[in-house]
Amino acid sequence: MAETTLLLTRTTVLYTLLCVVGVTVFLRKLINSSSLSRQRDAGGGGGLRLPPGPWPLPVIGNMHCLLGALPHHAMKRLAGQYGPVMLLRLGHVRAVVVSSPAAAREVMKTHDAVFANRPMYVTMEVFTYGGQNITFAPYRSQHWKEVRRLCATELLGPKRVLHFRPVREQEAASLVAAIIIGDGDTSSRPATPVNLTERIKVVMNDILMRCAIGDTCPARDEYIRLLDEALRLMAGFNLIDLFPTSRLARMLGAGSLRAAQEVHQRVHRIMQDIIQDHETKGAYDGDILDVLLRLQREGGPDTALTTQVVSGALFDVFAAGSETTATTSIWAMSELARKPRLMERAQSEVRRVLHGKSKVAEADIQGRLPYLHMVIKETLRLHPPVPLLVPRHCDETTTVLGHHVPRGATVFVNAWAIGRDEASWPNADEFRPERFEEDDDEAPELNGLDFRFAPGGAGRRMCPGLMFGMANIETVLASLLFHFDWKLPAGADPQHLDMTESYGITAPRKTDLLLEATPFVPHE
Incomplete structure (x- = not known):
């Protein structure tokens, strides 16, 4: 033994x-x-003089450096050690992260054309019909030129934003009524905590749905649920993207790829039904789909609006527009809830401007709410709706702040880190809307020209729906501030409000925002 x-x-x-x-x-x-x-x-x-960065491990590269934190947080921490232009290896992907206004200027202005394309990863390719949408359309292609022109003149320009004013006003009024009534229970009281996260998501979805496809959509709830699933699938790399030559990665990543394909097929079928319904109806109501179908019928030598292009454009409007505006509005209300003094100032401005009114009309507030605009801008600085912006692809080797960015690299602009850069923003972690005082000549504008503050990107790839999104945010916030007084439930200390972010393309709140709402009765 x-x-x-x-x-x-x-x-x-x-x-x-x-x-x-x-x-x-x-x-x-x-x-x-x-x-x-x-x-x-x-x-x-x-x-080549590549940017500095942490030493990569075999196979996985620097993926371990991002563990335990949200990517934009981890990248900001690493940039503090390696500098504003940093090289990371994510599997086989060479990622260059820029984290300062000067570096962002070189990427989005000086060498904008070199970085104007998007990396096309497998999941993105599925949901964008291989780049047949707005966000991922290949730069310099005829399709990109066309969608850029359409966004500026037909889909998201000033006239179209103005056209949708009644939709925003009606949906904001519905939001107010829903908060007063409660979740279908007429016995509920105004002091019952309101889940503002859910309420704001619903109203932003409703605004986008009506602007994009009109008043009716039998599969509305299913479509929104699928969009949420699509955004979740698009939020991270597939293993096939990180290890394109690995048979094991193809095997392990096949499941998530199949899931993306299944979700996309269901989204596509719903969109085809919606398009068919519009074509059968034949009436022109002025929603975005009607505009696209009209342009498709008119045709022309420079028009190639296939069904895939129309579907891809609508996917962009829904997925990008709804999620980003809802996230920004929720963070704005969160920051105001933490600072009752700022909440009171914003409410006082709105109520002074609307004195004698019973509801919010955009004609009454247009250009008359400077402090609310500062609140929105400060929210975008601290909580940019897409913290790493949409990634860019380096088409040819070039230099950024003296470092070579190799051809084929994926470039991330860490807007979250830039917005919290102490060199540009004193007391950067503090929510202080006064930074954007209109009489301050150095206060940056939301126009993509000041790279200290570019939450919507800049240059050729600047977000085309920025004006549209800002109008939605302003009307919803003005309605919430005008009609209600807000405070944390049960007299909780505002400074203890959980402000933790969750993982996702838009980095939303990790927990729902629950506030008590006391209706405000305007004086006639």
């Missing part, structure tokens, strides 16, 4: 040693390969 035990022990030790030796040899080869590859990239064969 003892001899058998000794034999088993020796055998176990032998196998353990063999495993250790084998793993050691394997890792040494990988490290040597990685080292040689990095030396070649750094100039050993080509003279």
Whole structure:
């Protein structure tokens, strides 16, 4: 028995040693390969001076550096060590992260044309019909030129924003009524905590649905649910993107790819039914789909509005417009709830402007709520709706702040880090709308020209729906501030309000925003 035990022990030790030796040899080869590859990239064969960054591990690169924190948080922390232009290896993907206004200017202005394309990852390709939408349309293609022109003149320009004014006013009024009545329970009292996260998401979805496809959509709830699922799937890399030559990655990533394809097919079927309904109806009501179908019928040598292009454009309007405006509005109300003094100032402004009115009409508030505009801008600075913006693709090797960005690299602009840069924003973590005083010549505008403050991007790829989104946010916030007084439930300390972010494309609140609402009765 003892001899058998000794034999088993020796055998176990032998196998353990063999495993250790084998793993050691394997890792040494990988490290040597990685080292040689990095030396070649750094100039050993080509003279490139790549940006600094943490040393990558074999196979996974720097993916471990992003564990335990939201990506934009982790990247800001790393940029504090390695600088405003930093190289990360995410599997086989070379990612360059820029985290300062100067670096952002070079990416989005100086070398804007070099970085004007988008990286096309497998999940993105599924949901954008291979780039047949607005956000991912290939730069310099005829399709990109067309959708850019359509956004400026037909879909999201000033005239179209004005056209949808009644929709915003009606939906904001419905939001107010829903808060007063409660969730269908007429016995509920105004002091019952209101889930503002849910309420604001519903109203922004309703505004976008009506602006995009009109008043009716039998599959509305299913479509919104699928859009939420699509955004979740698009929020991260698929393993196939990170390890494109790996058979194991293809196997492990196949499940999420199939899920994306299934969601997209269902979204596509619903959209086809909506398009068919509009074509059958034949009436022109002026919603975005009607505009696209009219342009499709008119045709022309420069028009190629296929059904896929129409569907892709509508997907952009829904997915980008609803999520970003809802997230910004929720964060704005969260920040005001933490600072009752600022809440009171914003409410006083709205109520002074609307004195003698019973509801919010955009004609009454247009250009007359400067402090509310400062609140929105400060919210966008602290909580940019897309913290890393939409990634860009480097079409040719170029330099940013003296560092070479290699061709094929994916470039992230960390708008969240730039908005919290102490060099540009004193007391950067403090919510202080007064930073944007209109009589301050140095206060940046939301026009993509000041790279301290570019939550919607800048240059050729600046968000085309920024004006549209700002109108939605202003009307909804003005309605909430005009009709209700807000405070935390049960007299909770505002400073203890949980402001933790959740993972996602838009980094929303991790917990729902619950506030008590006391209706305000305007004096006639």
